[in-house]
Structures are given as C-alpha cells and as structure tokens.
C-alpha cells in the first residue's frame with residue numbers, strides 16, 4: 001500500500017518513508033491510498049485479545065513494509081509493562097446505560113497523546129533503518145501543553161534520536177511545566193521561550209526551514225523531523241483504540257455484533273476524530289462522529305456551514321489543548337471526501353493560506369453531513385459539566401472531556417438519538433487541578449504540587465503515579481531563550 005500526498009496524488013511513498021518524513025515534500029499530508037477493510041470475523045477474533053494484540057492486528061493492515069513480529073515488539077514496548085497504569089491500556093468506563101467513556105490517559109504523561117507517542121518512536125526508529133537513513137533524527141517540538149511531555153517521554157533514550165521541546169515561558173500550567181523540566185533521558189532537551197505559544201511555534205517552523213542551519217546540522221549528522229499529528233505514525237495508533245473500544249462493548253454484551261455506536265471527541269487539530277473516521281471506514285459501525293469544540297469553535301461552524309474561516313478571535317480556555325484555529329488534519333478528511341481530486345485540495349489550502357478561509361463543494365458538504373455532528377461548549381458550561389458528572393455519577397473528568405460530554409447532551413436533546421455513545425476522555429483531571437477544583441466549588445487552592453493532594457483528598461481519587469512523583473523530581477532544565485535565539489539552543493544541543 002502506498003501513501004499519497006493530499007496535494008498531489010503522484011507523490012507516492014511506502015509507509016516507512018511516509019513515517020520517516022512526516023510531511024509530503026509539497027506540504028500536503030501523507031495519507032493511505034486505500035483504507036483497508038477489517039475482515040468479517042475481525043471483531044470476534046479481536047474480542048478476547050489484549051490491547052497490544054489488537055494494535056498489531058489493526059496496524060498490520062496499513063504497514064506492508066513492517067512485519068507482524070516487528071509490530072508485536074513495538075506494541076509490547078509501547079503499551080506493556082509498567083508504562084500504563086491500567087492493564088487494559090485504554091479501558092471503557094460505563095457512565096450510564098447508553099453512555100460510555102473511553103479513558104485514554106492511563107499512560108506515562110496522563111494525556112491521550114501517549115497512545116500515539118508511545119508507539120511513534122518505535123515506528124520512526126524502524127523506518128529510519130528501513131530507509132537506510134544514516135543521520136540521527138532530531139525531533140523539534142513547540143508545545144502548548146500535552147504534546148511536549150508525551151513526545152519527550154516517548155522518545156527518551158531511543159537510539160539515533162534527539163528531542164528538543166520549546167514551550168512558552170508563561171503559557172503552560174504549573175503541572176505541565178514541571179512534567180517537562182524534570183524530564184529524564186540522555187537525548188532530551190527542554191527550553192522555554194519568551195513569548196506565547198505562537199512565538200514558540202513560529203520559531204520552530206523557522207528552524208525547520210533555515211537552510212544554513214539544516215546544512216550545518218547535516219554536516220554534524222543530524223536532520224529534523226516532527227512528532228505532531230501531521231505524521232501518519234501518530235494517526236495510525238489512534239485508530240486502534242476505536243476498534244478496541246468496540247471490541248470491549250461487544251465482549252461485555254453492551255452491543256450485539258454489527259450494532260451501531262456513536263463517538264463524541266473533544267477536538268483541536270482533528271487528529272483524534274479523524275482516526276475515528278478511519279475506524280468507521282475500516283468497518284467499525286459508527287453512526288455519528290460528534291465533534292466537540294470549546295469557544296474556539298471554528299470546526300463547529302465549518303461542519304455546520306461548509307465554510308472554514310479562521311479569521312476570528314482566539315480564546316485562551318480551560319481546555320487549552322483544543323485552543324486552535326487551524327486544524328491541520330482536516331486536510332486528510334477533505335481529501336477523502338472531495339470528488340475533484342488533489343487540485344480541489346490545493347485550492348482549499350491556498351485559500352486558507354491567503355485569505356484564512358475556504359468553502360467546500362456541495363459534494364463534500366453532503367458527506368460531512370452524513371457522518372458528522374458538531375457543537376461547542378464554553379468555560380462556564382465546562383465547569384458545570386465537571387460538577388454534574390461528579391455529583392450524579394461520582395465520575396471525575398478533566399475540562400477537555402467535559403466539553404465532549406456537554407456537546408453529546410446537546411446532540412441528544414436535538415436529535416433524540418439513543419444509540420450507545422462512547423465519549424473520548426483525553427486527559428486526567430489531575431493535569432488541570434485548578435479548574436477541576438473550582439468546578440467542584442473549591443475557592444482556596446493549595447500552591448504547587450500540593451494541589452494534586454487537594455483534589456485527591458476532596459474526591460478520594462488517587463493521584464496518578466507519574467504526577468505524584470513530580471514532587472520529588474529535580475529540575476533539569478531551567479533555560480529560557482529569546483525567540484531569536486532558539487537556533488543557539490539547537491546548535492548547543494546537537495554538538
């Protein structure tokens with residue numbers, strides 16, 4: 001199977017090349033030419049498998065140039081042992097008779113990014129070997145929250161890789177910062193940038209395209225790559241947990257074989273919900289893909305009207321991982337739905353670049369309507385939902401997950417649809433103690449890591465071990481650079 005650029009269908013690569021490069025040379029996203037179908041008996045076969053075995057089963061059909069034995073060793077390394085604090089890796093929690101919650105935050109950094117970033121380093125390291133790449137890859141990351149830590153933890157001490165994370169000095173939560181600056185590993189670097197997330201992101205993009213820097217580093221035996229969700233190696237491991245959730249529901253008798261479910265996904269860059277769409281295409285009977293946004297509701301408007309317009313106010317919300325106005329992975333969905341081929345996609349992306357806006361064809365709009373529903377939820381409502389879930393179900397959720405619960409309720413009120421629905425839970429509530437505590441009515445918050453115990457004492461829910469450990473870890477990285485000096489940090493690290 002080949003991977004083709006969304007912007008030029010003649011630009012074709014094998015899976016290993018697609019993962020090693022991350023992005024097509026024309027700026028498009030590398031996407032499988034065909035989506036494989038699950039075999040008829042697939043769910044019966046997978047029902048009693050472990051998460052690791054299900055991952056191999058699903059990923060194998062996309063990666064011709066990797067063997068099942070290779071994938072098995074990656075799955076064991078990524079999801080086995082002590083890495084996840086739940087032996088089912090991605091368990092499904094029952095909330096009520098038609099509402100289930102897929103918990104994706106049992107990994108080492110307590111956010112769903114671990115599901116893919118524990119796997120990507122294995123895929124990438126193998127891809128470098130398969131493509132006979134001799135240089136060491138340097139993963140550059142600009143992060144506003146969860147991606148930086150998950151990427152550091154995934155790539156730490158992986159052979160022939162370095163990773164350097166830039167975060168905005170005053171733009172991440174205390175817990176998120178502490179998670180990054182205490183990172184262990186011999187191949188990692190972390191540095192804060194004076195400015196906001198956009199400054200860090202713009203700085204990283206400039207490093208990628210700095211020709212003399214790239215030449216200098218090539219001479220030293222390095223090249224840059226990216227760990228964000230434009231890389232197919234990040235989307236693929238996310239398809240697995242949708243298949244896995246359906247297998248769990250079948251196994252537990254919640255649905256009969258072939259019966260439909262809905263999924264409701266708190267969405268930012270559109271990677272997670274795109275993986276749900278691919279799972280549907282493979283054969284998971286998903287009726288409706290419900291796309292939940294916060295006040296940055298560019299996707300809500302797009303899915304309702306067919307007009308994508310990023311020219312709007314940017315809000316900093318209490319679900320910061322969804323504070324985004326350009327959802328990169330939407331391009332892959334447009335490529336699936338368009339009838340005018342790659343020329344049509346180039347048209348949309350050019351318009352987005354130039355005017356910050358495009359309108360899709362009526363054919364694309366029809367398909368969006370067929371699969372998707374969209375809604376959004378503001379901060380005040382997010383806190384109400386956290387309180388409600390706690391009060392009515394004794395279930396503690398983070399602000400991102402709360403956004404999804406609210407949008408599901410809107411959907412049900414509007415449509416009367418009673419299909420069993422899986423809400424995707426993307427972060428541990430302990431990553432966002434302050435907003436969760438205030439949602440529960442607490443007004444005096446304890447300082448630093450004491451806030452973890454405060455939430456635990458109030459709710460009786462244990463602090464996840466990786467966060468509890470933060471108290472005793474020593475700070476390894478305390479450097480701050482001006483955005484013009486990020487290049488010096490790169491040169492210092494890649495000696």
Ligand SMILES: *Cc1c(COP(=O)(O)O)cnc(C)c1O
Pocket residue numbers: 111112113146147229266267268269270271272273321322400426427
């Ligand atoms: C990244 C993230 C999201 C958004 O996921 P996308 O794949 O970018 O749509 C939602 N919630 C949390 C907690 C995240 O870290």
